[in-house]
Amino acid sequence: MLYKRSSALFAEAETVIPGGVNSPVRAFKAVGGTPIFIKKAMGAYLIDEDDNQYIDYINSWGPMILGHAHKPVVDAVIEKTKLGTSFGTPTEIETKIAQLAVSMVPNIEKIRFVNSGTEACMSAVRLARGYTGKDKIIKFAGCYHGHSDSFLIQAGSGAVTFGSPNSPGVTKGTAQDTLLATYNNIAHVEELLEANKGEIACVILEPVAGNMGCVPPKDGFLKKLRDLCTAHDVLLIFDEVMTGFRLAKGGAQELYGIQADLVCFGKVIGGGLPVGAFAGKAEIMDHLAPLGPVYQAGTLSGNPLAMAAGLAMLSELNQDKDIYARLADKTAYLHKGCAEVLKKHRISHTINRVGSMISIHFSETEVVDFDTAAEGNNARFKAFFHGMLKQGVYIAPSAFETWFITDALTYDDLDKTIVACDKVCSEL
């Protein structure tokens, strides 16, 4: 494949945009080479500026669960655009999408819309602190909750890909209020809660981690966490920015039958436009301004175009009875195919999968937390990534990311991906 135009565009971008990108993982820094510039996407495919076509497993890092340029979503945005793009006043569609989200997700009564997953998590933590009157929070190493200061402590995703899970610019004061636990290790959480009795506002986690590859919660982990939080009077926040409306209509809360106190959303809820949201019981949510003292706001929050895209997306997911089973079946098929190929070529690997999230780790160790995720063979991942790209399969340019399966992928696409995997593995 030729990347002539992508290379030229990247060189030009680098002169005016730091690193040539507006979000670090888009740069191919971890895997080497030049990022490809995409000019359009349809269904399961991306087309780059050099007219190369790829089967897409990033899907804008999660939102495009029904595939790219999905007609009902595109039509809804076009129609709304004709009526004006932002008013800074309440609009009817905000209530419509809020009602739908509340009806789909268990255990939430009120929801507030923001513009990104970062904002959703940042605001949920502020609300938890305001509601409980306590300052400290517990997060897990390898979980990513966006780039607000409190979360850039052993963060996953791009933060770890680029070797800065603890970012300069986060003050010591902020860092000391974030306590770090080990994912899937309930004893560690218990120790932290005991050692900081009466000081912890909330525990926040990705109920299925997706920012150190895909790392599922061990059996009983979420239930024990719920019980511990209740016993210590600490709020449990599920960051469902990746898992919300993806693993089930009601996200991980529904899949695992666990009730969180606050839930954060992003990605799918915006149908590919910039949307985040956080939600919970009215009793907690009503502490937000203007009803309560916890301040949170946004000029473009609840933007009509973003709400139109999100409403169209959620409506489709709500109406389609089989969508989550279909997605899980496709993911299981890909898992089986890739596992057979990797085994055939005697390549050490572990594949993690939950619903439509899947990741291949180049190590035989069971991947259950950040340390075990970090054991993967990075040189092998780089070669695998570039090999797959050459075969027309676009996976995330970092070993610390999940692949996302969409409804637009056909079994023929999955077969092509498995054949590509076979070719690449024969050369690793």
Ligand code: PMP
């Ligand atoms: N939480 C999780 C679990 C995420 O995966 C992400 C983004 N990948 C975020 C929060 C932050 O969302 P955003 O990039 O929209 O700010």
